[in-house]
Amino acid sequence: MIDWIVILQAGVASGTVLLFASIGEILAERSGVMNLGVEGMMLIGAFFAFKVTVGTGNPWLGLLVAMLAAGVLSLLHAVVTINFQADQVVSGLATNFVGVGLSLVLGEGLSKAGTTALLPHWTVPGLSAIPVLGPIFFTNHSVLVYVGYLLTPAVWYYINRTRPGLHLRAVGEYPSAADALGISVYGLRYAYVFAGGLLAGLAGATISLAISPGWFSELTTAGQGWIAIGLVIFAQWNPWRAMAGAYVFGALRRLILDLQGPTTLLWFANPFRAQSPGFFLQMLPYALTIIILVIGSRAAMRKRMGAPAALGLPYVRGERGK
């Protein structure tokens, strides 16, 4: 039989990857810069985290290098889109190609197994004794999962309740007004694209150091960066909604693995057990991303909510219509 508590617990763990990536993308997009290179930045992060940890035996150092490497890659996107006013979609794709290609070049022949020192797992005393919620949220999780719990409210508070957060929203909604107030549009956009890169690197490191340790070239991320971008739209640029979506997708990934195991499912022969229909299960996260995008955009149309007004538009001081 399928153990739902285990699935939900694993969902929170692997959803943390999507959570970091989406929150990073939320920060970048709130400042008006869409970065489609999340997948590539995550792969770079996953690679450097694993490589450095194998080399030094220190996973914290691996984490730091992973974040910085992805951050540097995001700065490439920042230069091209902010200073050179290139199209953000194409530049994001280029970021993605460079990230994926570079990590494949550097990761050639890197050992596949996750036999390296990993980040510690914690069980929170007291909270883990709560029935149902305790085992799901507070038992034997990687330390990064707890970072996710703290990061989400912090980022929400930062964006919506602090002065720098107000500046961030201003730059993304109405850059010329922000500029007139003396806020540095370019400076803030650089900062938040970089922050998005750092978090994408963290997301990648979360995979290779905690969730499914090891380096499996492109399959390390397997499209999760793109799912994170979909989640940002679904979440309407709100960290709390991103958190909910991330955990649902995480649980789904685990469920797909579990559904292929048992011979009977609810007293019937398991239709997913045979190898071929397994491919339909593997389509599920991607199909579901499309479905939640449809639901999200319908809600956005109804409530007239949407993307930051200046998302995707380069800012040039003194130009009309910006």
Next chain:
Amino acid sequence: MATNDTVAKGFRFPYALRVERRLGAPKWLPAAVSFGAVIVALIIGGIVIQLGGGQPLKSYQFIVKAAFGSMGVFNDTLVKAAPLILVGLACALTFRMRLWNIGAEGQFYMGAWGASAVVLFPILSADTPRPLMLLAMAVAGFLCGALWGFIPGYLKARLNVNEVVTTLMMNYIATSWVLFWVFGAWSEGGFQMSRVFPKSAWMPRLLDYARQIPFFRGLTLHGGILLGLVAALIVWFVIYRSKWGYEIRLIGDNPRAANYAGINIVRNTVLVMMFSGGLAGLAGMSEISGVVHRLQSAISPGYGFTGIIVAWLAKLNPAAVVLVSILFGGLLLAGREIQPSGVPRMLQGIILFCVIASDVLLRYRVRLERR
């Protein structure tokens, strides 16, 4: 933008860099800038290869030799270029409308699946005359690709669902779909590939005519390249000489003006996505009918993604797509044998970066002036 006047007191650098807006660019400039960007990209890529422990000059020499060194390898380069032309055109068409179809890879797989379905279901028996068989396969491939373009196109047009994410998700779904058939109903003896197609489903190749023209002996170039050239001609005509193309360009340049002019943006979005998906699907058909001759999981070394770069490097011009495709066909061909295997992908990314970054030189002029 301001001059760099933050120099220490006392000494003033006698020259200043001025950046100013261009009002018009000479005709040769875009091509020259793109060429320069590719050179810069190759230099940057070389540095990265060097840092990664490789030998950049040898790698590049190898790429040139392995792609254009002799008639035999140039033939192989053209074989790789054939699907790239079609996929590049598919991308160029949607990009012209500022519609981001990055699902050409999935549409390619669906096209290959559709063409295989004709042979493997079988819809037409193996002794069907070759022209009829190939026509049916091409139509099936086009339609399956078009269906894969229709879904994101419809969602974009009706519900304003971001097409970048949907087309990309459709890629993963398409590859899983092909795997399902290749591992399941169409598997040959449990291997992850279908049986070989009957000869009637093979695209004509140059070596088929070796008896009449001995020069063609061993040349595997197939009809797909003709398909690509004809498609380039059609897409060029559609974009630059037809009313529909005018609408596409107007929507791309200024959707609001297009809307006020009474152009139906919803219908055009769906149609362009379908046409684009169909072209990518045709590429899939051409590849399995001309090269692989069976359906299997690994039929594309990322043609769909390379097509994006081809389209952008060609500045969305169909004629240029053909030329750039041949260059990138060479890169893909040589890339198969180059170590480490990520090099071509990384070079593609760096080239794309340099090309889009260099666009700023078309809009601004940098001048060295005496103070």
